Amino acid sequence: MGLDAKVPPGPLEDKWTKYRSTMNLVAPNNKRRIDVIVVGTGLAGASAAATLGELGYNVKAFCFHDSPRRAHSIAAQGGINAAKNYQNDGDSVYRLFYDTIKGGDYRSREANVHRLAEVSVDIIDQCVAQGVPFAREYGGLLANRSFGGVQVSRTFYASGQTGQQLLIGAYSALSKQIATGSVKMFNRHEMLDLVVVDGKARGIIARNLLTGKLERHAAHAVVLATGGYGNVFYLSTNAMGSNVTAAWQAHRRGAYFANPCYTQIHPTCIPVSGHYQSKLTLMSESLRNDGRVWVPKKKEDVMAIREGRMTGGDVPEEDRDYYLERRYPAFGNLVPRDVASRAAKTACDAGHGVNKAGLAVYLDFAERIKELGEDTIRARYGNLFAMYEKITGENPYKTPMKIYPAVHYTMGGLWVDYNLESNLPGLFVAGEANFSDHGANRLGASALMQGLADGYFVLPYTIGQFLSTQIRVDKIKDDTKEFEEAEQNCRKRLQAFLDVKGDKSVESYHRELGLIMWDNCGMARNEQGLTEGRAKIRALRDDFYKNVFVPGTQEEFNPELEKAARVADLLELGELMMVDALDRAESCGGHFREESVSEEGEAQRKDKEFTYVSAWEYFNQNGDPTLHKEELTFDNVELKTRSYK
Amino acid sequence: MSLTGLFLCTFLIVHLIGNLQLLINDGGKAFNAYAHFMSNNLFIQVTAKGLYAMILLHAIKGFLMALNNRKAAGGSRYAVSTSKNASWTSRNMALLGSWVFIFIGVHMAHFWRQMKWGELNMMNIDGVMVKNLYEYISVAYENPLIVAFYVISMIMIGAHLWHGFGSAFQTLGINHKKYTPIIDGFGKGFSVIIPGLFAAIPVWMLLT
Amino acid sequence: MKLTLKVWRQKNVNTKGSLETYNNVDVDPDMSFLEMIDVVNEQLIAEKKEPIAFEHDCREGICGACSMVINGRPHGPQQGTTTCQLHMRHFKDGETVVIEPFRSASFPIIKDLVVDRSAFDRIIQSGGYVSVKTGQAQDANSIPIEKGLADTAFEAASCIGCGACVAACPNASAMLFTSAKVSHLALLPQGEVEAESRVMKMVDKMDEEGFGMCSNTGACEVECPKEISIENIARMNRAYLKASLGSEK
Structure with missing residues (x-):
């Protein structure tokens, strides 16, 4: 079955402008009655929650940290791209678009990337207005530097802590909305399940990490901005807490996971x-x-x-x-x-x-x-x-x-259409958690750009397409059987970890998983290694449920239990990555298959066979995921062998 | 704290100028004239009331602040306490201040009360009869214990000023790359020289 | 090398904690301080005991999650370093290391070395932002900002909100944190518009949260892992004084 990306018609450069101007809107009096859950408060989540709050929706925002300011976006160092052409070196929206498509090794969606390049300029304006202290030249104007894969200077930066400054900007915008009451913030809350009612995402089960209490939160729509899954490798530049759990639970509930094998080293x-x-x-x-x-x-x-x-x-x-x-x-x-x-x-x-x-x-x-x-x-x-x-x-x-x-970044993530909506209606995914804009490889300083583009300038509009159909829906109730089932499911799952009472630490499983991933699904991959890797992960997962030791109880602050739930999900994701990497028998971007190289030993794409997005449905009874393809079409750029010679 | 503190610093200068007259070798004539003037001039009397108010205000505010901060810090804090991140004086302003406050009480009971209500011998200066406070002080400063108490108290005042002088400017929002080092240097000098001169008087009188 | 650790263990906010001793902890000089605690925790888990709870995330000195006082000093003995960036090569073989949580009445202990720093969030919510909505901004280069000014604002903005300033301060004052945010925004033309009301609201909120008053010991500046200057405190004092004198309230 093909997937519909819902890309609007028309010439590339007009798509977004035209679409934005013809999209369905939600009237202010209706916005007040609509609830939106935002999970994750890094760049994408905080900016989305703040902007949705400004627009008048009732927003509930969740983060597992003690404060939204600690999200791992904070660690981005180098900068953020924007097609401002302040350096007069020939930059333009088209060039940023082209560089990103080429940098992604022609495995991303043209329309999404062009939109990203278009809104990049607004991001810089917005951030400066918020008081982000970007580096400046002596004349008082903004400075730029160059990043890999491009020949212009379009990267804005704040010393080596651009991520921190941008996140503080988004966090302050979020704080402003928290103060007005339009956003209700839930710190130290971790999403453990997605609640789907009549095929639509209608809420989440979140664990209060301080008390251990499982809470039901219902809303008309759910936005996941929960970051990437690089921690599947154990050793990565991700923060210790970064995890795939929210996205993975949504995947278990039916959302497709796209291109999991695209990892950036x-x-x-x-x-x-x-x-x-x-x-x-x-x-x-x-x-x-x-x-x-x-x-x-x-x-x-x-x-x-x-x-x-x-x-x-x-x-x-x-x-x-x-x-x-x-x-x-x-x-x-x-x-x-x-x-x-x-x-x-x-x-x-x-x-x-x-x-x-x-x-x-x-x-x-x-x-x-x-x-x-x-x-x-x-x-x-x-x-x-x-x-x-x-x-x-x-x-x-x-x-x-x-x-x-x-390991640094994961280009793969939950599949989304042009609206950033997953195949589950009402479930939106933003930032690194979605797969959308970077194809098989992300260019430097583009992660911050994408996170903020999604959160400030894309999702707040596109979510209206869905929410405009929901204005007659009353407040979603959280006492239904779906919420009950999901809550019980979480409780049982957590108890299962505690009941194993084995003798190996969660950390030791995580390390072992990381080694398997690095050796078999790392910088270079081949069929044999991937097949073996998949078997090893399955064995490790079985062992985990037999021999892990998690101290304490559910009803308390229990960091080991939190970690166990996260590692359990990574143990499933790792297998899917192996499957995806095995399926994609070509080399493209961050995915390098030793079987697919040119005579000079450079990576070789196979455009005829693999110009598609692999969107995986969760493992079936036989333990195999089902592949759904979104064919990629390139109407504006010619597919070339990437050459940086 | 900062404004009252700086006001009290200016008072110290005035007080010191008066006290230095104790060292003039004229049998106390200049000093007693000064003491007489200070106790009878209307303007000085009004200013003095202000001064007492300032001292009380400074002490009460300091006391309340110490109380508040103790509560904020959450009682006894760390098993290991360090002196590496802040000077001893800055950490012990309340202790130093309390000593100084007690000193002021003792000092006033000792001399000021005598001048105001005490039965002192009289001295004739240019036809005006004034109390001979000089004589009373001279006797007191022959007692090494009293001198020691005064000297220790001056060290306490110095330590209090060592942090307090510069701190007052910081609290008032004056922190400048160029001027702050000058202010701090001046403050350190002030906190050594002024109490030093105060302490020198009884020591000098004890030794001579 | 081997170390003796004394670590604050406390079940939750309602129980009394105490220092527990761990002898003969095997340490590699290239380890980070947190990796050393990882090793201790692995050992505790192997003995089926509760591991030491401590807050950590990015482990590269930017998220501000670390909240330990090491031998009496927040983030340990190295200047301009967070606990996660502190490496064991700075300790001596056989040394005893005492590890305690950040302590302040406004940072209640959650468990072991984990404390609740949500008071900082509430201070920011009281006014630590520029009131601009998404989409309202003008072109980023329309207001030039003198480079020195932009750099000073950046230095103030480099605060990671860890709370070491409060932990170090004998008065548990949050002046350095608050003033860093006030300065960052007030120095930039974009934030200047609301500067007066912002400083009033943030300082009042800070006091309301129960932090102590500043007596200028300067301990915060010494322990701040981002080496933020108390010049910011003076700047805030100045702004507060001006704002409150001119205020009609």
Whole structure:
């Protein structure tokens, strides 16, 4: 069965404007009677909740943190793209659209991406008006920098903490609405189930994490803005709490999960230092503006470095392999993330890695420091350098940084149409939690753009298409059998974890799952590995329900129980990722199949067979998910082999 | 706190100028004339009432603030207390202030009460009979215990000012990259020199 | 290396807590402080005991979730560092490390090292925003902002809302947190419009939440992991003074 993306007709550049102007509206007096639940209060969720509240809907917003300000959007460092063309370097909405489509390796929906590029300019205006302190030039106007995969400067930034500043902007807009009463905020509440009534999403079951009480919340529509699922790899740049539970429970209730295998491995992270490692820290992509990536050419230098007899600085210029500049002269160190990550893996697999484990390459600033002076480099990246030094104990002004790729972002997510509505009517999905705009690979500084585009400028309009049909529906009741069933379901599920009383910690299962994912569904994938990986995950999942140990009870603040529920969902998601990766026997963007490479060893797409979105229905009785395809059509761009040479 | 505190600082200067006359070697003539003037001039009398009000206001506000802050902090706090993030004086303003308040009480009972109601010997200065407070003070400062009490109290005042002077400006919203170091430097100097000179008087009188 | 830990254990807000000792904790110098607690927790779980509850999320020093006082100092001994960024190489073999929650009457303890900092949210809700609705903005470059001013606003805005300032302050005052937000917005032309009413509302809310009064000890500035300056407090005092003198209320 094909999926209808409900893309409006007409020329690409007019679609959104025309659609927006002809969409059904909800009158102000009706808005007051309509309830909307927003789960997740990162960039997408907070901006959506705030904007929906401003429009006059009754909003209930949920986050599992103690405050909306802690959502993981806060950790985004580098910046946010917008087609402002303030630098007069030839940028335009079309160019941002084109770069994003190309960067996503032609696996995203044209109309969505064009809309994203269109509203990008409004986001910057909105954020500046909220008081987001973007970097400025001496003349007082906004500064820009470049990011990977593009040849213009369109990234707006606030030192190395753009995500934090944008989130604080959205959080303050949300706080304003909380103060007016149009948004009711539920902190420390985690969504554990979606309630579907007559085929429509009508509410959620949320657990009050402080008391353990399961609460029913009903509404006319539910918005999920619950982020990505990179934590399925255990080690990732995601926060410890990031999880897939809300999206996965919606998936169990019938929402399709699209392109789960598209994961982004970020090329510049601090390498793993030991078995106790709990997470990986990203070093912003912006560093590649001035840092040069290299490994030693000679194996003896590599060995000497690993054994501590030599440092990176001791390697003479002619014995260094600046492999990105060598392989991709047009983009050099600023190739897209997937390309840079795979190149680092190739260099390390060939035995040139420069830390003890052989899993690190250099990111070297020596030349630019010499050229521009330490002060200029400090002004640009000071906080990143300080962060690096804190973690590694090494001073990057003196010795080159060591970096290695790490899981960072997931392009896949719940399937949504042009309205950001899933196949379940009334269930909307925004931000990283949906699959929509980045195709098979996301460009740097586009996640913040997409989250805020969805939350401020897309969803508040498109949700009206659905809600305008709901104005005659009375307040949704939460004492129906559907709510009762969902609540009982949650209670039983949680009790099941507690009742196992095994002897292995939740954390140990999570680590094991992460290893399987990294080894079998990581930077390079093949049929055999994926098949084995799927079997391993199933075995691990069985073991989990037999041997996990979760202390305490349901009726109290119990972080281990929270973690158990999250890991249980990741254990299912991991399997779906394997299935999806197996199905997609082509290399595209973040998904690299070793069977599908060009003669030069570069990733090779198979457009004839795979120009579709894989939207999966939850596992059937046989334990297999069902594939639904949304064919992708490209009327405005020609599908080319991505080349950054 | 800041305004009353700074007002009290100006009072210290006036008081010190008066006290330094104790060191003039004229048998107390200048000092007694000054003391007489201070007790009888109408303007000074009005100002003095204001001063007492200021002292009380400063003390009461300080006391209430300490009480409020103790409640806010939630009673006894950390098993390990550190001195690494704030100076000792800044953490103990209430303690120092209490000492100073008691000192003021003792000091007034000791000298000011005598000047106001006490039966002191009289001295003739240019035809006017004035109380010989100088003589009374001279006797008192021959007692090392009294001198020690005064000196310790001056150290307490100094410590109170060491934090209080600069702090008052911060509270009033004056914090400037260029001027704040000057103000702080001046405050530190003030808190050493003024109480130092006050303390020097009894010590000098004890030793000579 | 081996450490002795003394960790505050408290079942919930209604029970009394105490320090519990964990001897011979095996530590790698490259571990982060939180990874060290992970190791202790794994051990406790293996012994079927309740792990130490502590708040953490991003583990890269930006989300502000960490809320520990380490040897009497919020976020431990390193300058400009959150607990999650603190690495064990800064401790000595055989050392005893005392770990307590942030303490203040306005931050009630939920469990072990987890405290309730929702008072901060309520302070922001009282006025920590610019009243602009989505879609009302003009072009981002229509108001130039002097770079120095923008940078100062950014420095104030870098507050992560962790509450170390309150935990460090002998008076449990929230002046640094509040003033950072007041300054961030008041310094920018976009936020200047509401600056007077904002400072009044936020300061009043802060007092209402039961935080202590500022006596300028400066401990907050020393312990702030983002090294936010008490210049912001002076700026807020100035603004508050001006606003309250001019106020008709």
